[in-house]
Amino acid sequence: MKKFFQYFIIILLFAFWGIILQNKTAVRGTVQEITGLGLPCAKPFEYSIGAVDSRFEIDSAKFLAVAQEAEKIWEDQSGKDLFAYNPSAEFKINLIFDERQAQSNEADKLEEDLQKLEASHNKITGQYESLSGNYAQKMARYNSDVATYEKKLKNYDEDVEDWNKSDRTDEDDYEKLQKEKKELNDLRKKLEQERTEINQLAGKTNKLVSQENNVVSEYNANVSTYKNKYGGGREFEKGVYDGKEINLYQFKEDADLRMTLIHEMGHSLGIGHLENTQSIMYYLLSEQDLNSPKLSEEDLNALKTVCKFK
Secondary structure (H helix, E strand, C coil): CHHHHHHHHHHHHHHHHHHHHHHHHHHHHHHHHHHCCCCCCCCEEEEHHHHCCCCCCCCHHHHHHHHHHHHHHHHHHCCCEEECCCCCCCEEEEECCCCCHHHHHHHHHHHHHHHHHHHHHHHHHHHHHHHHHHHHHHHHHHCCCCCCCCHHHHHHHHHHHHHHHHCCHHHHHHHHHHHHHHHHHHHHHHHHHHHHHHHHHHHHHHHHHHHHHHHHHHHHHHHHHCCCCCCCCCCCCCCCCCCEEEEEEECHHHHHHHHHHHHHHHHHHHCCCCCCCCCCEEECCCCCCCCCCCCHHHHHHHHHHHHHCC
């Protein structure tokens, strides 16, 4: 009976201790609601800049500047002081180079090559159109001159035949025939020169066509390579927030880096992915405005929910 009473006392003490713990939790929650201490966003989220791989061609100062631009989007549009840079903060934002950025760089190189090939194609097309126009003009003039030559040659042949059949010895008639002969010779030389120029133009035009075919072939091959490697909805994990740090792995330009930082900073506040494709916190960064980032109504509502803003 004595042991039973001892056990009862022990059980009662454990139960009482449990009640006390529960009460402490309840009291702590009440204090948080009254004072705001310990609530999410009650004080700015401190971060520092960690590893910055030099292969990104961006230094720590520049990386920090972009990060501060990213935090400003959340703060300016919410009207809250949400983030603070502290070089001693344990939470790091890192820029880590791996195969994702390497593939992105390769994609950029292919895009640059495609742009150069397109520019080369446009240049060749312009030259071809110019040569084709010149060729058409010269051909039209050549055909007209040929018609004139043939008409004059026919008249000359008739005059010569008439001269040969007659007994005329008039010097004026003879000189006229000689003059016609000279005009025909000059016109024939002109036609020969025009024909040579036309053939040269045709050669240049054909060469341009060959160059254009080569450019188009190379362009199509590069497009095919680009689609095979980077097309078909291939997705990259550009950034990751794991609760301890933010690691960024891939970006194309400063605006892209800033947008990724805005998104991951949203995760650091406790916001998950949203359904609106134009929201900063949508799981894909595609329809957002990179140059003028703006929080959607869903972004702001999610922020108010996790931070318990009114």
